[in-house]
Amino acid sequence: MTTETLRSAPVGVVSSAPPAQLARPSPLPAIDVLALAVAVGIAGFGWLSAGYALAVLTVLAWQGMYRVRITPRVADEVPRLLVAVAIPLPLASSGTALLAAGLLITLRGVGYRALCAARASGRLVEPALLVGDVAELAKLVREHPELGLVPREFPDGMPPAELAELVARHGIRRVLVRSAEPRDELVSALRTVRELGVDVCMVPSLPELGLAVPRASLDEVWGIPLIPLRGRRLAGPVKRAFDVVLGTVLLIVFGPLLLVLAVAVRLRNGRPALFRQLRVTGAGRQASIIKLRTLDEHPDPDTRWDVPIRLSTPLGRWLRATHLDELPRLLNVVRGQLSLVGPRPERPHFVARFSADIPQYRDRHRMPAGITGWAQVHGLHGDSSLADRARFDNQYIEYWSPWLDLVILARTVRALASRRGGAR
Structure with a gap:
């Protein structure tokens, strides 16, 4: 199925296109490797500098910085990027750390601009399964193609236990949930879905109120905050x-x-x-x-x-x-x-x-x-x-x-x- 056909498919119908056509691996690790390689190359390559670059990548991964957000903003990530280059500072000079920070921020910013442009043009889209009271969410997703999402609503009356099978069968990579019932069955189903490597986000019950969560950990759909569930792959x-x-x-x-x-x-x-x-x-x-x-x-x-x-x-x-x-x-x-x-x-x-x-x-x-x-x-x-x-x-x-x-x-x-x- 082409991207155009996928985008015009009615809400509630899940595409059967192969997952590889709808989702891409995260480009962020490659961007960060490039930024650190340039910084280390300018500073002078050595075992300590290589160890420094590896340590920065490890800290970034531990901070969850390789999740591609629906609404990416490099400004939200600056504090965590600075922490990542500062923690292994004994392995490198302050000049190398400053250069690494500057390159990480710059290249991520350029990458996010390219990502949003590709999404808006329809060249990079992925289906998102919306579960629960999601009428407003689906409307906003359709109105903003730069988010790169094709909304698919979880059919009313379908048992939550079938959620994981539906996600696996149709190559869904994102699931957005808002005020859904029955609670216990849905919680178990979402835990299973997350184990498949799917990005699951929850809309807060009172999204108008500020959350005690760093902005770099949040996501959003046109002003509606999303809280990603923790991953446990490591x-x-x-x-x-x-x-x-x-x-x-x-x-x-x-x-x-x-x-x-x-x-x-x-x-x-x-x-x-x-x-x-x-x-x-x-x-x-x-x-x-x-x-x-x-x-x-x-x-x-x-x-x-x-x-x-x-x-x-x-x-x-x-x-x-x-x-x-x-x-x-x-x-x-x-x-x-x-x-x-x-x-x-x-x-x-x-x-x-x-x-x-x-x-x-x-x-x-x-x-x-x-x-x-x-x-x-x-x-x-x-x-x-x-x-x-x-x-x-x-x-x-x-x-x-x-x-x-x-x-x-x-x-x-x-x-x-x-x-x-x-x-x-």
């Missing part, structure tokens, strides 16, 4: 590296204690010293999770929710109270079956049951399960509200960062030291 590899390094260190440090406790359990309770149980550990995967055995026997361990404390030995009760029975799970972390921090791994029987009854419970499995987590450090374990657990687990996933993992681990240590909570 979460997997970064989190795994964090787990491998810290998990290995913790296993080395606590290995002797684990061995002593295993021998004590073996002498007191007999074989085996370790208890293994199948748990759902994220993304539909299951793994055999291990811990020190604290019960003489456990009737129906896979389908019984409450723990029969009367069957616990004195040593077992102490291990559970101090949470030292969880130490063997460090082996699961190093093997890649668990994360140090994440939603609590649950038994398959209860995952199926809770997913059917509790809104967004299934969404908490988007990230690997962990030994401790955001819900646990808020005291949500044992017989606490499962809806609250799901809320905190999903909040953790939405706002994950290495720093948040460190905060949770620190709070877990504090809780263990005071014996008031922790990873259960």
